[in-house]
Amino acid sequence: MVVASALTLTFFGAVAIASGGTLRAFLLAGSPDSPADLESHASAIGVLYPTYFHCRLPGGQIAGAAEPAVDERAATGHIVELPRFSCQQRAVVHRILTDPGVRRATLAGLVALADETPYEGLCLDLENGVAADRGALDAFVAQLARRLHARGRKLAVVVDGVTHEDARVSTGFYDDARLGALADEVFVLAWGVHWEHSAPGPIAPLPWVRKVAAYIASLPHARRFVLGVPMYGLDWARADPTSGVGARGPHETSYTASAYQYSGIATLASSVGASPIREPLSGEMTFDYERDGVRHTVYYLDAHAVAARLRVGLDAGLNVGVWRLGSEDQELWSSPFLT
Numbered sequence: 001m002v003v004a005s006a007l008t009l010t011f012f013g014a015v016a017i018a019s020g021g022t023l024r025a026f027l028l029a030g031s032p033d034s035p036a037d038l039e040s041h042a043s044a045i046g047v048l049y050p051t052y053f054h055c056r057l058p059g060g061q062i063a064g065a066a067e068p069a070v071d072e073r074a075a076t077g078h079i080v081e082l083p084r085f086s087c088q089q090r091a092v093v094h095r096i097l098t099d100p101g102v103r104r105a106t107l108a109g110l111v112a113l114a115d116e117t118p119y120e121g122l123c124l125d126l127e128n129g130v131a132a133d134r135g136a137l138d139a140f141v142a143q144l145a146r147r148l149h150a151r152g153r154k155l156a157v158v159v160d161g162v163t164h165e166d167a168r169v170s171t172g173f174y175d176d177a178r179l180g181a182l183a184d185e186v187f188v189l190a191w192g193v194h195w196e197h198s199a200p201g202p203i204a205p206l207p208w209v210r211k212v213a214a215y216i217a218s219l220p221h222a223r224r225f226v227l228g229v230p231m232y233g234l235d236w237a238r239a240d241p242t243s244g245v246g247a248r249g250p251h252e253t254s255y256t257a258s259a260y261q262y263s264g265i266a267t268l269a270s271s272v273g274a275s276p277i278r279e280p281l282s283g284e285m286t287f288d289y290e291r292d293g294v295r296h297t298v299y300y301l302d303a304h305a306v307a308a309r310l311r312v313g314l315d316a317g318l319n320v321g322v323w324r325l326g327s328e329d330q331e332l333w334s335s336p337f338l339t
Contacts, residue, residue: 021077022046023310023338024187024226024321026084027070033261033326035070041325042077044338049123049156049187050074051324053113055087060096060105062113071118082156082185084123085110093129097136107144114153121154121184131172138175141182154184161190161228163211180221187321188216190309191230196257200236200297202282204229209309213316226321227313231328233265233285233300234258261327265300274298283308303331310337 021044028034029051038045050071053064062085074081087093095102114122124144129137145155159174166172180186190212194201209227216225234257260268265285269276274287276298286299301309306322306329313320314337322328332338 021079021338022319024049024185024228024319026051026322026324028324028326029064029067029070031326034324035067035073037325037328038070038073041333042073042079044333045077045079047080047082047156047185047321048074049082049084049321051086052083053085055085055089055092055096055106057092057095057102060102060109062106062109066117075118080120080154082121082123082154083117083119084125084158085113086125086127088125088127090128090130093126094133096126097129097133097140103140107140107147110144111147111151114148114151119153121148121156123156123158123185123187124183125158127158127160129173134173134175137173138178138182141179145182145184155182156185156187156226157183158187158189160192161188161209161212163208163215165215176216176225177219177221180219180224183224185224185226185319186216187226187228188212189228189323191228191323194234194299196234196259197255199255200234200238200257200299202279202284202286202299203232203234203301204309205282205284206305206308206312207281210312213312213318217316217318222317223319226319227309227316228321228323229301229306229309229313230323231262231301231306231332232323233260233262233298235260235265235268235296235298238295238297260300262300262302262329263327265298268298276300278304301329303329303335306332307335310335 023045024047025045027050052066053062056063096106148155157179160171162171190209191204193208213227236255236257272289274289276285276287279286284299284305285302289296310320
């Protein structure tokens with residue numbers, strides 16, 4: 001843990017971080033480029049969410065393990081470490097929140113994890129839940145936060161990015177105002193306008209990100225919110241509906257996208273002789289190419305695009321963070337507000 005007497009602490013939201021870096025960042029456990037990136041840019045990072053732990057049924061067990069080298073680097077860099085507990089399977093999330101036995105086991109496991117580790121707290125990432133479980137999520141977060149706070153630990157919660165409150169839709173799973181009152185940080189995934197199984201398009205178009213930032217900045221505990229920015233790209237393969245290959249029907253085009261970090265996108269563009277351009281409206285980079293008779297469309301965020309979205313968050317008075325460290329456009333780290 002960070003020892004307060006040895007540091008100058010600044011409060012961003014409800015989480016105290018060491019003076020110096022203020023960026024929030026996810027670190028992908030098991031991916032060598034992520035710890036290497038942390039090593040290179042630790043001075044810019046104030047809060048780290050390593051993706052160590054995930055859900056496992058039937059008993060609500062917590063699976064996963066820490067990476068000691070990452071923990072050591074966070075400690076030496078005076079970085080607040082809030083490891084992520086992730087569950088993204090809808091049926092499993094529902095059981096964790098509504099099955100009394102699984103709920104008790106999961107809560108007990110998370111509290112035990114906080115008791116047994118030197119971390120400053122935990123990051124709770126429950127995704128793909130249904131709006132009907134909104135109240136159950138609030139109650140789960142309230143109970144977990146209360147138990148962690150009693151032990152001097154913090155709780156961060158991950159939510160989807162939205163531009164307004166609407167409990168009727170799928171993103172109504174998250175009661176942003178309520179979660180902001182309960183948790184110490186709320187990390188907003190401000191991306192996903194287009195995704196792996198949608199038609200091709202910008203991942204986090206800048207006009208939409210501005211609306212997300214304005215919405216969360218209007219909430220009662222806005223200083224606890226983190227505007228999250230993606231640092232990856234998607235390559236959509238577009239099947240020809242007349243060929244029947246990959247299409248869902250004779251007149252319907254099927255899309256499947258592969259995710260790449262920035263370095264992989266740069267390599268891909270070079271290999272196919274593409275000349276990426278910046279789409280004016282979204283502010284993201286894009287290009288098309290064809291391989292083996294299949295048409296592809298790529299959208300991705302370079303350093304300029306990532307920095308523009310971070311600036312939106314900062315200008316709105318929010319904390320800012322990224323998914324994820326590793327193989328992003330390294331020019332990002334020369335941005336004035338990160339140095």
